[in-house]
Amino acid sequence: MTELVPARTPVRLAVLGQPGVADATFPIRRIYCVGRNFADHAREMGAEVAASKAERGTPVFFLKPADAVVTDGIVPYPRGTHDLHHEVELTVALGTDAPPGVLDRTSAASLVLGYGIGLDLTRRDLQAAAKAKGLPWDTGKSFDACAVASPLLSKADVPAIDTLGLSLRVNGQLRQQGRFSDLVWDVPDILIELSHLYALKAGDLIYMGTPAGVAALQPGDRYSATLNGTGLQLAGIVVDGGATG
Ligand code: MN
Numbered sequence: 001m002t003e004l005v006p007a008r009t010p011v012r013l014a015v016l017g018q019p020g021v022a023d024a025t026f027p028i029r030r031i032y033c034v035g036r037n038f039a040d041h042a043r044e045m046g047a048e049v050a051a052s053k054a055e056r057g058t059p060v061f062f063l064k065p066a067d068a069v070v071t072d073g074i075v076p077y078p079r080g081t082h083d084l085h086h087e088v089e090l091t092v093a094l095g096t097d098a099p100p101g102v103l104d105r106t107s108a109a110s111l112v113l114g115y116g117i118g119l120d121l122t123r124r125d126l127q128a129a130a131k132a133k134g135l136p137w138d139t140g141k142s143f144d145a146c147a148v149a150s151p152l153l154s155k156a157d158v159p160a161i162d163t164l165g166l167s168l169r170v171n172g173q174l175r176q177q178g179r180f181s182d183l184v185w186d187v188p189d190i191l192i193e194l195s196h197l198y199a200l201k202a203g204d205l206i207y208m209g210t211p212a213g214v215a216a217l218q219p220g221d222r223y224s225a226t227l228n229g230t231g232l233q234l235a236g237i238v239v240d241g242g243a244t245g
Pocket of ligand 1: 120210
C-alpha cells in the first residue's frame with residue numbers, strides 16, 4: 001500500500017482525572033453541534049421559541065470538521081468574515097459506541113466519557129446571509145479553527161451536570177452565562193435525538209448550544225470561559241489570521 005496523501009492524525013483533547021492513566025487523551029472522531037438550545041439565545045437570533053417542551057419539535061443540528069479543533073486557545077481570525085462571533089458551550093465527549101437503534105435515556109447517559117467547555121466560533125455574516133436565502137449554514141459554522149475545546153473532565157468528576165452552568169468573559173467583561181437546567185434539550189435528550197439520525201461512536205464530541213450574549217471577537221481579544229463549580233477553564237486569545245487564517 002502506498003498512501004498518496006498523508007493520513008492525518010486526529011486532534012486529541014486531554015482528559016483530566018482518569019485514575020491510573022497518565023496523559024489520557026480523547027482523539028476526536030466527529031463533531032456534532034446543537035443550535036437554539038437555550039431559549040434566550042434562540043430569541044436573540046430571531047428564532048421562534050416553543051412555549052413548552054411538548055412543542056419544542058426537533059433540535060437544530062450541524063457538524064464541524066474534526067480537524068478544526070483549537071486546543072491551545074489561540075484562535076486565528078478566519079478569512080471570509082467581518083463578524084466572527086463567540087458561542088460558549090458545554091462539550092460532551094462520548095467514550096463508547098452507541099448500540100444499534102434509537103437510544104433510551106439510560107443508555108444515552110452511559111455513552112458519556114466526560115465534559116468540557118467549547119467555543120462554537122461562527123462567521124455570523126455568512127450564516128446570516130445563508131439563513132436569509134434559506135441556504136445551509138456550512139460556511140458560517142464550519143471553517144478552519146472554528147471549534148475551540150478545553151481539556152475534558154471525567155464524568156465521575158462532574159456528578160450533576162444539570163445543576164451546573166458556564167460563563168464567558170472577553171477582555172475581563174462578562175459576555176455570556178447560562179445554566180444547564182435551562183437547556184431546551186439536555187444531554188440525554190440530545191444523544192437520543194442524534195441517534196435517530198446518526199450512528200454515534202466513541203470519539204464523538206457534541207457542542208450543546210449557547211446561551212444569550214453572543215457577540216463579535218476581534219484580533220487581540222482575550223477570552224476566558226468557566227464551567228462553574230468544577231474549576232475547569234478555557235482561556236485564550238484571538239490573533240490576526242494572516243496567511244494561515
Ligand atoms: Mn452554537
